Amino acid sequence: MTGDEFVIETEALTKRFRRRTALNDCSLVVPRGRVAALVGPNGSGKTTLLRLLAGLSKPTEGRISVFGEEMTTSNVELRARVGYLDQDRPLYPGWRVREILEFGRRINPAWDSEFAAQHLSLLDIDLESRVKNLSGGQRAQVALAVCFAKRPELVLLDEPAAALDPVARQDLLQNITEAFAEKEASVLMATHAIDDVAAICDYVIILSKSRIVLSEDLDYVLESHRLLSRGLDDGIPVPRGATVLEERRTTREITYLVRLAMPLERDGWRIERPTLNEIVIAYLRDRGRASSTSPEPVNEFGAL
Amino acid sequence: MIWIAWRFQRSVVCALALLALVIIGFTVFVGTAQHHDLFELMSPPCRGSQIATPGRGDYCGVLAVKLDNAAQFDPYIRWAGFVIAPLVGAILGLLALASEVESRTVRLAWTQSISRTRWFVAKAGVGAALVAVILVPTAIVFSWWSGTIGATSLFGRETYGIAGWDLFAYGLFMFALTLFLGALIRRVGWTLPASVLVFLVIAVTFPSAVRQHLVTPTVLWVPATAATKGNAAVYGESVYPAYIQENAWILVNGVARRSTVGVPTWKQVNAISTQVYSCVNTYPQKTQRDIVNAEGKCYQKFGVENVEVYISDDQFWTMQLREGILYLSAGLILAGGALVLLRRIEP
Numbered sequence: 195m196t197g198d199e200f201v202i203e204t205e206a207l208t209k210r211f212r213r214r215t216a217l218n219d220c221s222l223v224v225p226r227g228r229v230a231a232l233v234g235p236n237g238s239g240k241t242t243l244l245r246l247l248a249g250l251s252k253p254t255e256g257r258i259s260v261f262g263e264e265m266t267t268s269n270v271e272l273r274a275r276v277g278y279l280d281q282d283r284p285l286y287p288g289w290r291v292r293e294i295l296e297f298g299r300r301i302n303p304a305w306d307s308e309f310a311a312q313h314l315s316l317l318d319i320d321l322e323s324r325v326k327n328l329s330g331g332q333r334a335q336v337a338l339a340v341c342f343a344k345r346p347e348l349v350l351l352d353e354p355a356a357a358l359d360p361v362a363r364q365d366l367l368q369n370i371t372e373a374f375a376e377k378e379a380s381v382l383m384a385t386h387a388i389d390d391v392a393a394i395c396d397y398v399i400i401l402s403k404s405r406i407v408l409s410e411d412l413d414y415v416l417e418s419h420r421l422l423s424r425g426l427d428d429g430i431p432v433p434r435g436a437t438v439l440e441e442r443r444t445t446r447e448i449t450y451l452v453r454l455a456m457p458l459e460r461d462g463w464r465i466e467r468p469t470l471n472e473i474v475i476a477y478l479r480d481r482g483r484a485s486s487t488s489p490e491p492v493n494e495f496g497a498l
Numbered sequence: 499m500i501w502i503a504w505r506f507q508r509s510v511v512c513a514l515a516l517l518a519l520v521i522i523g524f525t526v527f528v529g530t531a532q533h534h535d536l537f538e539l540m541s542p543p544c545r546g547s548q549i550a551t552p553g554r555g556d557y558c559g560v561l562a563v564k565l566d567n568a569a570q571f572d573p574y575i576r577w578a579g580f581v582i583a584p585l586v587g588a589i590l591g592l593l594a595l596a597s598e599v600e601s602r603t604v605r606l607a608w609t610q611s612i613s614r615t616r617w618f619v620a621k622a623g624v625g626a627a628l629v630a631v632i633l634v635p636t637a638i639v640f641s642w643w644s645g646t647i648g649a650t651s652l653f654g655r656e657t658y659g660i661a662g663w664d665l666f667a668y669g670l671f672m673f674a675l676t677l678f679l680g681a682l683i684r685r686v687g688w689t690l691p692a693s694v695l696v697f698l699v700i701a702v703t704f705p706s707a708v709r710q711h712l713v714t715p716t717v718l719w720v721p722a723t724a725a726t727k728g729n730a731a732v733y734g735e736s737v738y739p740a741y742i743q744e745n746a747w748i749l750v751n752g753v754a755r756r757s758t759v760g761v762p763t764w765k766q767v768n769a770i771s772t773q774v775y776s777c778v779n780t781y782p783q784k785t786q787r788d789i790v791n792a793e794g795k796c797y798q799k800f801g802v803e804n805v806e807v808y809i810s811d812d813q814f815w816t817m818q819l820r821e822g823i824l825y826l827s828a829g830l831i832l833a834g835g836a837l838v839l840l841r842r843i844e845p
Binding site for chain 2: 245248249250251252267268270273274276277278280282284285286288289293296297298300301302303304337340344
């Protein structure tokens with residue numbers, strides 16, 4: 195891939211808050227046109243990374259670029275191309291929804307008033323309601339409308355579905371898929387919901403203990419991980435090129451969740467595809483892992 | 499952006515404007531009555547006297563009583579005059595920055611297609627304009643009221659701050675101070691007391707430390723003759739020698755050596771006065787003439803003359819202008835500092 199194909203590139207990105215390190219030596223790329231998921235436990239640095247990308251804060255060390263340009267707190271032209279939904283949904287509580295939309299219209303040149311009004315009308319949110327009288331889910335929807343109506347080329351969403359009911363959550367995922375697939379916009383979404391990742395994302399980044407432990411195409415992630423099982427007494431060694439992420443034992447069987455760097459030979463193993471949930475949890479449990487460049491994909495990892 | 503800045507503080511501005519209107523209305527109401535009664539009392543047939551006059555009965559006495567009664571409102575009006583400017587400045591300053599940073603709504607504003615500098619300039623500009631809209635008419639009314647009640651001197655601590663256009667400058671200074679401290683502290687609950695404290699310290703120290711140096715004072719040397727020493731003038735409750743300038747701000751008054759270089763200071767005056775008055779006390783002082791003679795001899799012995807250092811009341815508006823410019827310049831610097839701090843904030 196070339197540099198033009200990445201909407202986000204970070205290099206040795208580090209962010210410290212006094213003594214606490216929120217992000218440590220993070221290097222990642224997100225290709226253009228992808229819906230990327232940013233997954234990690236609480237306190238792993240997801241929100242910090244998104245705020246850096248949104249231009250709200252400055253890195254302590256390292257470089258951060260969006261659309262090939264350095265993102266800074268003063269780069270207005272770049273910020274005009276980026277939409278950001280904060281996890282706290284900061285909206286002016288005393289304002290009416292209509293006024294919030296007017297706020298967006300007045301300071302965003304590419305503002306899509308029709309989209310914003312239509313989006314909220316479909317959700318039965320009265321434009322004359324005051325923000326402080328809205329439910330948490332409705333506030334999230336208003337914040338999303340502001341974020342989307344800006345017509346950004348890159349959308350940064352911090353826990354977008356956190357306060358939404360199941361129907362609104364489903365609608366939101368549908369919105370993201372439709373709204374951004376059409377104009378080839380890119381999305382980076384911090385989430386705890388692995389189901390959402392599997393449903394709409396095609397790229398996954400896993401953060402653990404302030405470091406990036408995985409940053410890959412979702413398909414490649416699914417293809418490059420396998421569950422290998424054998425009897426406890428079989429004594430077959432782990433295949434060459436397979437890195438064990440997790441080990442599970444029963445009274446009769448041992449199962450490894452492995453990452454493959456080369457095609458797999460069966461050698462007496464029972465091979466299964468892990469779910470994305472299993473892969474993510476394995477990475478999050480394997481917290482000692484240092485940030486590393488992922489191995490290059492190979493064409494085939496072995497038939498099931 | 500102007501609409502956004504206005505929308506953000508609209509309801510608070512309306513409340514403050516209403517408060518200012520109430521204060522203005524009350525001051526105009528009381529001041530008009532005071533002005534009328536004072537004018538009548540000073541005009542024929544009363545000519546400043548409370549004594550009953552033929553054909554008008556106790557009209558003059560009644561006027562004097564009415565003026566006394568109305569004077570009970572004076573402290574409240576002065577108090578309102580001193581409070582309104584910093585109050586308006588502080589509240590609008592808090593709303594413009596500290597409140598937004600604390601409530602994290604800046605995350606919404608600062609991720610839109612607008613720079614922090616433009617956001618700040620719009621908010622600070624609209625805020626300052628609103629402070630002016632509220633305080634300019636307030637300052638005009640208080641200035642008028644201070645004149646109508648016949649204040650003997652506009653330089654008094656209880657009068658100077660509300661008798662000119664500086665009321666408006668104080669408000670803008672407080673606005674900028676709150677912006678700066680808001681960018682520094684980022685918490686409304688701490689920014690407000692910190693701003694009030696700093697403002698009070700400046701308000702208390704400024705008159706003695708800076709104000710008297712804003713214009714060059716007049717130095718009046720008066721020879722110790724019976725003509726000057728024999729007359730006295732009453733200002734308020736104090737009796738002064740007749741040569742004291744009416745309504746002036748007296749910086750130094752006493753005796754000093756005529757050979758003193760530059761403007762005599764209280765320290766110099768006090769040092770020589772002790773010796774001169776000790777000398778005067780050595781002479782018999784049975785009559786006023788004895789006192790004048792004794793003073794004449796002692797003044798001659800020590801080579802001193804009466805001296806008055808003062809700022810005359812025609813310098814009032816020059817001082818107001820210079821003090822206002824000082825406050826506004828300090829406010830501009832503070833606003834610039836707030837902008838520098840704001841660019842470093844990571845909400």
